[in-house]
Amino acid sequence: MSGPGPIAPALLAWFRQNARALPFRQDPTPYHIWVSEIMLQQTRVAAALEHYRRFMEALPDVPALAACPDEELFKLWEGLGYYSRARNLKKAAQLVCSEYGGQLPASFEELQKLPGVGEYTAGAIASIAFGLPAPAVDGNVLRVFARLYNDGSNIADPAAKRLFTRRVMDQQPADAPGPFNEALMELGALVCLPGGAPLCGECPLADRCLAKAAGTLLELPVKTPPKARRVQPVTVLVARNARGEHLLQKRPETGLLAGLWQPFLFEEKLTLDEALARLAALGLSVSAAPPRPLKPAKHIFSHVEWRMAGWQLEAAGDAPAGCLWASPEEAAGRYALPGAFKAYRPLLTGGR
Ligand code: SF4
Known part of the structure; x- marks a missing residue:
């Protein structure tokens, strides 16, 4: 040529x-x-x-x-x-x-x-x-x-x-x-x-x-289209205690967003009853105030798309293993919250 x-x-x-x-x-x-x-x-x-x-x-x-x-x-x-x-x-x-x-x-x-x-x-x-x-x-x-x-x-x-x-x-x-x-x-x-x-x-x-x-x-250029992304439902629980702190969860040290922090979540679609039962099994009690639905959000990674939904709720108890209670200042200034959780970040950081 x-x-x-x-x-x-x-x-x-x-x-x-x-x-x-x-x-x-x-x-x-x-x-x-x-x-x-x-x-x-x-x-x-x-x-x-x-x-x-x-x-x-x-x-x-x-x-x-x-x-x-x-x-x-x-x-x-x-x-x-x-x-x-x-x-x-x-x-x-x-x-x-x-x-x-x-x-x-x-x-x-x-x-x-x-x-x-x-x-x-x-x-x-x-x-x-x-x-x-x-x-x-x-x-x-x-x-x-x-x-x-x-x-x-x-x-x-x-x-x-x-x-x-x-x-x-x-x-x-x-x-x-x-x-x-x-x-x-x-x-x-x-x-x-x-x-x-x-x-x-x-x-x-x-x-x-x-x-x-x-x-x-x-x-031009000619390029084979990328493979379709897998869609992953995610249930997010923005849990707050009586001190105004939120439950943050550290991700595993390998894989997607390894070692970073996130609101408490399950990488599956759960009903409210199922989510509350999981929290109870981890020793967290949820107050009588009814949980409020979170705005659904999605985040696109290279191979997977997260479709997130869940609830904001009041909870009490020790943070489960791999989690901690973080004040809004700590959530904003100390722990790295990936952009995937942009939609929920203001709830955790008090808008910081
Ligand atoms: S190199 Fe790109 S911008 Fe330049 S003439 Fe060719 S197609 Fe147009």
């Missing part, structure tokens, strides 16, 4: 004019690039920026991250979702301290040995922070290349990804691997948009884009 010809000169000139002034770009140390890339996975730039600022203020370097207590780390991550990313950041920081003297290794291959650092993130750190030739091919770059080369290969297919990665490396100039990779990501984020809406009129590569010439760009 013939290609679009060299793209670097026009792309880099466009990037110099149009790059967004993001905080990690202003001081692109390996640590900054690493944390920002992990935060930006599955999170929009605008949503990640405030978290990034707070994170760097609290944990300015690798040793600080390595030593951060989990509870504090999850609090800094609160709202970003996919908490395994934070867990892996800390594990990797500990490894960097023990194996690499606290400095991220300047090697595409070595970086990939760190927990949570895949080929894309390693390529971004290697090229942007260390100036090494390496690919950083994410969904944005795959989309841009599928269109530039008018290539209908399925971008979810590893063989197609390898081919696109080779093309990226063929195009990457030896003296500017970082700016080239960043420029491609930026073009995908700002101009060559997903969902059949590319802004070709603003694209520095429009004169060489093969899909534009062929009139196929709305059909």
Whole structure:
């Protein structure tokens, strides 16, 4: 397949004019690039920026991250979702301290040995922070290349990804691997948009884009649709005691939202009588005041969709194993409540 010809000169000139002034770009140390890339996975730039600022203020370097207590780390991550990313950041920081003297290794291959650092993130750190030739091919770059080369290969297919990665490396100039990779990501984020809406009129590569010439760009990229999500009913019980504290429950140390806090819940659909019987079996008595139904809510994880409903009720008794009674201040400031419970958070934190 013939290609679009060299793209670097026009792309880099466009990037110099149009790059967004993001905080990690202003001081692109390996640590900054690493944390920002992990935060930006599955999170929009605008949503990640405030978290990034707070994170760097609290944990300015690798040793600080390595030593951060989990509870504090999850609090800094609160709202970003996919908490395994934070867990892996800390594990990797500990490894960097023990194996690499606290400095991220300047090697595409070595970086990939760190927990949570895949080929894309390693390529971004290697090229942007260390100036090494390496690919950083994410969904944005795959989309841009599928269109530039008018290539209908399925971008979810590893063989197609390898081919696109080779093309990226063929195009990457030896003296500017970082700016080239960043420029491609930026073009995908700002101009060559997903969902059949590319802004070709603003694209520095429009004169060489093969899909534009062929009139196929709305059909590209080709990607197998993701599998349908499993629907999981969840019964939430926002239980309050006479001191105005709410029952919080720590999730298991592995699996979905591992180690984070949640309102007391059962991952199944229960009637009110069933839910009250479960509470009684755990030694909690519910006051005579009738439980009030909670607003139903849903949260979409990558493979499962939670449909939540339940009751707000007054309860008394010792917190069951794995649970504690938390004041609204503690629920807001101390325990990380994942975004999945956004609908019920104000009830637990008193609106904080
Ligand atoms: S011309 Fe349009 S489709 Fe082609 S790379 Fe540019 S924005 Fe994407």
